[in-house]
Amino acid sequence: MQAENTTKNINLIATMPLFEGVPLNVLHWVNERCEIVRVFAGQTLLDPARRNDAVYIIISGFAQVRNPGQEDQALAYLMEGQCVGEMSVIDGGQPSARVVADSDCKLLVIESATLWELIGMAPVVARNLMRTLSSRLRYDNEVILESLRMQRAFEHDARVDPLTGMHNRRWLCEMLDRQIQRCSISGEALSILMLDVDHFKHYNDTHGHLAGDCALQAVAQAIRSGLRVADTTARFGGEEFVALFPGVDIAAAHGIAEQLRQAVREYPVLDFQGRSLPGVTVSIGLTALAPGQGRDQLLNAVDAALYRAKHAGRDRISE
DSSP states (O other): OHHHHHHHHHHHHHTSGGGTTOOHHHHHHHHHHSEEEEEOTTOEEEOTTSOOOEEEEEEESOEEEEETTEEEEEEEEEOTTOEESHHHHHHOOOOSSEEEESSOEEEEEEEHHHHHHHHHHOTHHHHHHHHHHHHHHHHHHHHHHHHHHHHHHHHHHHHBOTTTOSBOHHHHHHHHHHHHHHHHHHOOOEEEEEEEETTHHHHHHHHOHHHHHHHHHHHHHHHHHTSOTTOEEEEEETTEEEEEEETOOHHHHHHHHHHHHHHHHHSOEEOTTSOEEOOOOEEEEEEEOOTTOOHHHHHHHHHHHHHHHHHTTSSSEEO
C-alpha cells in the first residue's frame, strides 16, 4: 500500500511544471523530503507581514493572490500545478502579496533549503523556476499595461465631451490657467471668444433632442475647421463653446470670430441618417486678456460680451 502511494505521489509530482524534465530518482527524493499538507478555504499561505521559507505547489484546489492594500480584491488566481512563494525564497525578502486558499487545498511544501539542494541535484528545476517567474512577470506587465490603458481612457473621458469630441470645460479651465500665466509673463496677447447657439431650446423643442445633438456636432465641426492648430477649443457646456487665441489681439480675433460665425451659418446640419436638418446661427462674445486678470475674471468678461451679442439681436459678435 505504501509503495502504491509512493508511485501515485511521484506520478503526481512529475506532472507539475516545476518538475518537468527532472530525473526519476530526484522525484523519489522530492517525495521523501517534501510534505504534502491540507489547508482549508480562507487559510493564509503567504502574508507580507510574515517571513516565508517555502515554495507551495497546489496539488488540488485554488488560491487567490490578494491586493495588500485592498484585502478583498483578488489580483490573480492560482490553479492546480502552479506554485507560490518562490520569489520570497529566492530573494530572501517578505512576500509581496497575501495568498489565501480560495477552497480547501492540498499543497506540496518545498522548504527553502530543500529547494536549493534540489536545484543542485537537478539544474533543470532552475530553468523551470525561470519559466514560472517569466510567466508571472509577463502577466504582471500585461496587468500594468492594461491598467495604464484604462487610466488613459478615464483621463480622456474626463476631459473630452463625448457628443462633439471637443475638450470639455474641465480641460479648458486647466488650459486657460496655463495660457494666462504664459501670456502674462511673455506679454503676448490672448483673446477668447464664447459662442452660443441661437434659440437652441426652441430648436430642440421643434425638431427633437437628437436633431439638437446633430446641430451641436455640426457647430463643433465648423469651429474646428476654421481654427489654427495653436488655437484651443472646448464645449463649455450645453450649447456654449469657447475658443482661445494665444498671440492674437482683439482686432485679429474679431476677424476670426466673423469667419466662424459665417462658417456655422453655412455649415450643413444632417441627422444620423444623413438627412438635412435646419441650420443654426450663433452669437459670439469676444474679449482679450487684460493685465492682472485671472481665469474667472476673463470668463466673466467674455460671458458679458456674449450676453450683449444676444441682447442686440443674436447672430452677431460683441466685444
